[in-house]
Amino acid sequence: MSSTSRPWMPAASRTRRTVVSLMAVGALLGAAGAASADGTGKQPSGAPTGDGAKALCKRAPKIDQRIDRILERLNGDASQRGSIARLEERVSRAKSAGHTAVETYLNDRLTFRRSLVPTLQGRQKDLADVEKWCESNGEGADS
Template sequence: MSRRTTTLRTRASKRLATVGALAAVTTLGALISAPAAQAGARPAGAKHKPAICKRIPTIDTRLTKSIARLSGDAKVNGSIAHLQARIAQAEKSNRPAVKAYLNDVLTTRQRLLPELQQRKTDLANVKTWCDTQPSAAKK
């Protein structure tokens, strides 16, 4: 090995050690300052509603649309009834692979509908909770 190769390796090692030390110091600084932010501490006098309270109308609209779509009749694309009609057509057309795939999709959607209805109920409970939280206007 030449002297130049050894020197380059030594320099690379020193650079790597320096970068590692800088990363460690930066991480340590972030960890020291982060506990206050992670603990959820708010400045004195700040009484803002949680972010979920602002998103409730949007979430409610999406849940309502999804439930309506899944509960729709055979003419509504994405509904359980529409999927059942497609399965019947696949069976009639002697397409077993398509029928098997659509049956799996049907099973998933049938499990999804009660879950979405439960989420809507839970969202109503969250809305009630949000209504009890102080807002920024009531300071």
């Protein structure tokens, strides 16, 4: 029940009650924020203790599969959704139809998509080196 629905209560009492209620809500929110700065309820554990090699060694095969899958999609033919060839076809259709705004938008997407290929190939090469390191260092167990 809101304080405005109590006409029998003096205005000063309604105002005081509202202020007290707002202060209580503020205190609760402040206490919740003080408990955790990131909102998870967990306190930060401090500085990292290692370089994460063990976790990376564990995830490397899945990362490699993901990169392979993305490169396969990007290098697919025009029937493959997400491929460079399909986007090139869409750009040429927009250009022939005279849709300059659409052509510009799609061309920017095409430029970005083309830039992904060498980036992913570089990551794939780096990941292969990491996997070799993991094999020779006990899957990063020393870290």
